[in-house]
Amino acid sequence: MFKRYGNRRELPLHLMLVPGLVMLLIFAYVPMMGIIIAFQQFNPVKGLFGDQNWVGLANFKTIFAMPNIWQVIGNTVFIAVMKIILGMIVPIVFALLLNEVKQVLFKRVTQTIIYFPYFLSWIILSGIMIDILSPSTGLANVILSWFGLGPVYFLGENSWFPYTMVASDVWKNFGFNSVIYLATITSIDTTLYEASAVDGAGRWRQTWHVTLPGMRMIIVLLMVLSLGSIFDAGFDQIFNLYSPQVFASGDIIDTMIYRLGLQQSQYSISAGVGLMKSGVSFVLITVSYYMAYRLFKYRFF
Amino acid sequence: MHVHSTTGTRIFNLFNLIVLTLTCAGCLIPFIHIVSLSFSDKAAVMGGLVKLWPVHFTLDPYRYVLERGAFWHAFGMTLERVAIGATLNVVLVIILAYPLSKAGDKLRMRTLYVWIFFFTMLFNGGLIPNYILVKELHLLDTVWALVLPGAVGVFNIVLLLNFFREVPAELEDAAFIDGAGHWRTLWQIYVPVSLPAIATVTLFSIVGHWNAWFDGMIYMKVSHYPLQTYLQSIVIKFDFNTMSPEEAKRLAKLNDRSIKSAQMIVAVIPVLLVYPYLQKYFVSGIRLGSVKG
Incomplete structure (x- = not known):
């Protein structure tokens, strides 16, 4: 095991990897194999790899016979795609605006304020939203009533619920997500701005012809990588804010998996829905990483 | 870097600061409201009097x-x-x-x-x-x-x-x-x-x-x-x-x-x-x- 360079042996490097590999084997690869219960009629008494009844694709027939399955898939993709699109546009616009600020203190304070919600849990933020968005006593509806509007049932009406989810998700994350764009803007070669200023370009034209092209690569890269999350509508948020009256617009794949599996104990059916989600996501994530690699030589490791 | 400081630039700067200030307010107001509620007494909260400052300050909660x-x-x-x-x-x-x-x-x-x-x-x-x-x-x-x-x-x-x-x-x-x-x-x-x-x-x-x-x-x-x-x-x-x-x-x-x-x-x-x-x-x-x- 000795290598040529100095007394650097290779074995310790492999030993360092052992604990992590064991943990991954148990807590990532065993559950991956455990997905076989989607093809069984799982009986918890017999255990995960026990002598279970195999039922072939019967669970999937049951899943696609459920009256709401396509609606749930549709809700998931709708909410997730809206979150992806607005979750990119808002931070980009914000980074551009923040970059134009010349007052350092103002910039600092703004950043400090807008990054903060990212670090709070959806429990706290949901608690705040439930209070503020309450149709009777909530601050939001009190303010709307000053203008003779409302009350709006942000969390209780199907026409509002998905948009409330998207808006609050953008609200939580836009500050933090703007960090990467701000960093990119800062790294753009300043001589490009000077050259364009000499050519008589104002700030609008500089933004259009220098800043945005400088951000193009990172924008496209993050767009490509977000492809993998179009089945992630955000369980933590929706689970804490939805209710049966908005299931038509707000029930998503992950909440359905939870209710089927852990509330109704239909383990195999729930695992089947989970496998469909993981399977499609696997294809999308693989494609997105492959595209990112081919287009930008982006490598995760 | 920016050679011209035209009226347009100044208007934009003002507009920019206003937009960013409003964004910050949008991030802060929910928290300020919750803090105010937590320091207000029952009657004030139930009467809907509490907005962005505690009413009838109390530490009871x-x-x-x-x-x-x-x-x-x-x-x-x-x-x-x-x-x-x-x-x-x-x-x-x-x-x-x-x-x-x-x-x-x-x-x-x-x-x-x-x-x-x-x-x-x-x-x-x-x-x-x-x-x-x-x-x-x-x-x-x-x-x-x-x-x-x-x-x-x-x-x-x-x-x-x-x-x-x-x-x-x-x-x-x-x-x-x-x-x-x-x-x-x-x-x-x-x-x-x-x-x-x-x-x-x-x-x-x-x-x-x-x-x-x-x-x-x-x-x-x-x-x-x-x-x-x-x-x-x-x-x-x-x-x-x-x-x-x-x-x-x-x-x-x-x-x-x-x-x-x-x-x-x-x-x-x-x-x-x-x-x-x-x-x-x-x-x-x-x-x-x-x-x-």
Whole structure:
């Protein structure tokens, strides 16, 4: 095991990897194999790899016979795609605006304020939203009533619920997500701005012809990588804010998996829905990483 | 740089500052409102008088929360998971990132190892197999159910290994000439020079464990709920089963919204305390770690 360079042996490097590999084997690869219960009629008494009844694709027939399955898939993709699109546009616009600020203190304070919600849990933020968005006593509806509007049932009406989810998700994350764009803007070669200023370009034209092209690569890269999350509508948020009256617009794949599996104990059916989600996501994530690699030589490791 | 300072520029600057100020207000107002509710008395809250400042200032909601056994029990459970979970995460990240930061000619089978880690980001077993596994390992209702399944953070490994790659080769060579092995080189050279990245990983891990609630809900009994799960049951599910009659009597004198607000504020304070450090480190951490073109 000795290598040529100095007394650097290779074995310790492999030993360092052992604990992590064991943990991954148990807590990532065993559950991956455990997905076989989607093809069984799982009986918890017999255990995960026990002598279970195999039922072939019967669970999937049951899943696609459920009256709401396509609606749930549709809700998931709708909410997730809206979150992806607005979750990119808002931070980009914000980074551009923040970059134009010349007052350092103002910039600092703004950043400090807008990054903060990212670090709070959806429990706290949901608690705040439930209070503020309450149709009777909530601050939001009190303010709307000053203008003779409302009350709006942000969390209780199907026409509002998905948009409330998207808006609050953008609200939580836009500050933090703007960090990467701000960093990119800062790294753009300043001589490009000077050259364009000499050519008589104002700030609008500089933004259009220098800043945005400088951000193009990172924008496209993050767009490509977000492809993998179009089945992630955000369980933590929706689970804490939805209710049966908005299931038509707000029930998503992950909440359905939870209710089927852990509330109704239909383990195999729930695992089947989970496998469909993981399977499609696997294809999308693989494609997105492959595209990112081919287009930008982006490598995760 | 900007040669002209035209009227247009000045109007834009003003407009920009206004937009950004309004955005900040939009981020702050919900929190200010909740803080105000938590310091206001029952009549003022019920009368809808409280907006962005406490009305009829009182500390009673906080007194109620601080004297509540279940709240502190959940708080303690969270401290336990943060202490064990974050330590485990950080130690694993360090000893995994170091070998993986080596090039393929210094670590045989590196490609295989990398794929084993990377594949877990592409595919996962999903909720149900994970739940059954934790159950069959007899981890239910123990702190291990909260810290072991997420112990290996692949994103954090990548963040740190990119940092490790920036360590000058001369530093490492010098250590090896002095007779140090990989372990000593890692702990005495790599870790000290990578403290900003390690701080980032540590803080993210702490905040992640502090904020986690779902695993607590599915794996723990009600009496062992961590703080966020406890809050979820009180603030969001309105589940008051855990309350003693005496507590219920005291609660009648207070407004429910004030108490919920006070509990949320107390749960936010620790995040607020580490936030300055988080902000100091994450910007550099993110730049180095997440996206390299």
